[in-house]
Amino acid sequence: MLLLLAGVTCGSPPAEEGVRVAPFVDHHVHVFNVGWYLLMSERKPAGYVAAGGATSEADVVARAAAAAKAAKAASGGWVTGFGWSQDAWGTPALPTSDALSAAVRDVPVAMARSDGHALWVNRAALARAGLTVGARGVLLERAAEPVLALVPAPADSDIVAAWRLGAEALAERGVLRAYDAGVLALPGIAALNTDFARYVRLLAEADRARPLPMQLCMMIPAPSPYAEQVLAMSAAERQLSPNVRITHLKLFADGALGSRGAALSHPYADDPHTSGVLRMRAPEIAAWTRRALDAGLDVATHAIGDQAVHEVLDAYEAVLRARPDVAPTRLRIEHFSYATDSDFWRAVRLGVALSVQSNFNTPRGVTPTFAEKRVGAAGAGRVYAWDRLARMGAVMVEGSDYFGEPGAPLLGLYSGIVGVNAIGERGDSPEVRSELLRRNSAWLAPGGLLQAPAGAGDAAAGFVVLSADPLLVSVESLLTIRVRPSVRPRQ
Numbered sequence: 001m002l003l004l005l006a007g008v009t010c011g012s013p014p015a016e017e018g019v020r021v022a023p024f025v026d027h028h029v030h031v032f033n034v035g036w037y038l039l040m041s042e043r044k045p046a047g048y049v050a051a052g053g054a055t056s057e058a059d060v061v062a063r064a065a066a067a068a069k070a071a072k073a074a075s076g077g078w079v080t081g082f083g084w085s086q087d088a089w090g091t092p093a094l095p096t097s098d099a100l101s102a103a104v105r106d107v108p109v110a111m112a113r114s115d116g117h118a119l120w121v122n123r124a125a126l127a128r129a130g131l132t133v134g135a136r137g138v139l140l141e142r143a144a145e146p147v148l149a150l151v152p153a154p155a156d157s158d159i160v161a162a163w164r165l166g167a168e169a170l171a172e173r174g175v176l177r178a179y180d181a182g183v184l185a186l187p188g189i190a191a192l193n194t195d196f197a198r199y200v201r202l203l204a205e206a207d208r209a210r211p212l213p214m215q216l217c218m219m220i221p222a223p224s225p226y227a228e229q230v231l232a233m234s235a236a237e238r239q240l241s242p243n244v245r246i247t248h249l250k251l252f253a254d255g256a257l258g259s260r261g262a263a264l265s266h267p268y269a270d271d272p273h274t275s276g277v278l279r280m281r282a283p284e285i286a287a288w289t290r291r292a293l294d295a296g297l298d299v300a301t302h303a304i305g306d307q308a309v310h311e312v313l314d315a316y317e318a319v320l321r322a323r324p325d326v327a328p329t330r331l332r333i334e335h336f337s338y339a340t341d342s343d344f345w346r347a348v349r350l351g352v353a354l355s356v357q358s359n360f361n362t363p364r365g366v367t368p369t370f371a372e373k374r375v376g377a378a379g380a381g382r383v384y385a386w387d388r389l390a391r392m393g394a395v396m397v398e399g400s401d402y403f404g405e406p407g408a409p410l411l412g413l414y415s416g417i418v419g420v421n422a423i424g425e426r427g428d429s430p431e432v433r434s435e436l437l438r439r440n441s442a443w444l445a446p447g448g449l450l451q452a453p454a455g456a457g458d459a460a461a462g463f464v465v466l467s468a469d470p471l472l473v474s475v476e477s478l479l480t481i482r483v484r485p486s487v488r489p490r491q
Ligand SMILES: [Zn+2]
Pocket: 028, 029, 030, 181, 401
C-alpha cells in the first residue's frame, strides 16, 4: 500500500472493509442526459431508438421505422434516438437522409450521434423545421437547433426523475462532486436554444425536496437567455439549493472529432472537403470571458480541434494579460483534444485548467487510432496527449463526459493506463496510477483553487470505499472494482 498517493490513507484495512480513497470528482459530465439515458433504457418508450449497439446504417434505419409505427400513436408523433456512430459500423462518411427518409416518410425522426454534436434527421423533420434537404441529412452543431426546438419537451416529473437517476448513478460510482457541463437538448445535442432555466430550476427544487447524493457545480451554456439571468445574479443567488451551485459559463468554440465538427487548422484526413465547424472566434470568447469574470463566474470553453484551441488560448491570453489578478485556473478548456506544439506550451505557460477525458483515448494495439483516422498520422501524437501535457506541467483535471450510459467506477483510470497517448511510454505503475487517480479526485474549486484530494476521515469531503486497491490490482481488474456505500459530503 502506498500511503498518501491519490488520497489513499489509513494503511491497509481488513480486506472485507475495502480501501478508502478520496471521493471522485467528475469535472465534465452531463448529469441530466445520463439520467435521461437510464430513464429511456428503463421505460423503452414508443418512438425512442436506442442506437448505441447498432452495427450498420440499415440497422438504425430499421429501428427508426419500427419506432415510427409506434410513434404515430404516442410520443407526440416524433421518433427520437441516441447513440449511433458511423465509426461503429466501419464507414468514414456520415449517413445521409435518403434511406431514413425512404423508410420513414410521415413521422419526423431526429437521432443524436454518440458524440452529442450531430443530429441525423429525415425529410419530414427538415420540412417541419422549414429547412431544405441538406446534402447529407446530418445537421452539425447549431444547424440542428431549428429541429431540436420542435422535439416535444419532457414533463417536469421526467426531468426531475432524470436528474436524480443521473446523480445517483454517479454517486454509486464514487463521484460525490461533479461539474455539470450543461444540459444537452433532447435527444442529446449541445444546443443553445434549450430552456436551461427550466432544467436547472427543477434540479434545485428536487434537491431542496430531497437532497441529491452529490454536489453539483453547474456550467450554463452561453450565449443564452439563462446565461444573461445568471450574469445578473449575486453569488448567494447562484447557490440554488444545498447541493447545486452555478459556477461557470460554458462556451463552445467548435464541435467534435467524431462528426468532424471539431475545428482543425487543416482538412480532415478522412474527409478533405471539411476542416470542421468553428463556432466562436477569439474576440467573442474573450468578450464572454470578461463578462463572466466581472460577474464573479468562471469560464469553461469547449475546444477540441487545434484551430478551436488556438482561438480559446488567444482569448484567454488576452484576458489574463489585462487582468493579472485573475487566477488562470478560473479559465478552463474542456477537452483540449488536439493542439499544435506551440499551443501545448502556451496552455502550460498561461496555467489555464485543461479538463480532459482519458476515456476518449484509443486503447493501445488498436490501429489505426481514431486520431490517425481524423487528423492523420502526422498529428495523431498530439491528440489526447495527456501524458505529454502532464510532463510539461499542465494543470489538468479529469472528467468522464458521460451523457449516455455511465461506465465502471474506475473506467477513467483504466482508460488512462490503456490509452495510446494517455500515459505515453511510461507504462503502468503505482506511480502512474496514483497520478491518474489524483487527476480524477482533485477538486478545482470555484474561484480556480486546485485542491488536493481530501483524505479519508475528512468529514467535509467524505471518502469512498472501493472493493479493491486500485494501485495494486491488474489493469483488467480495475473495471471490476466496485464502490461501497460512502459518506456524503457536506456543503
Ligand atoms: Zn461534454
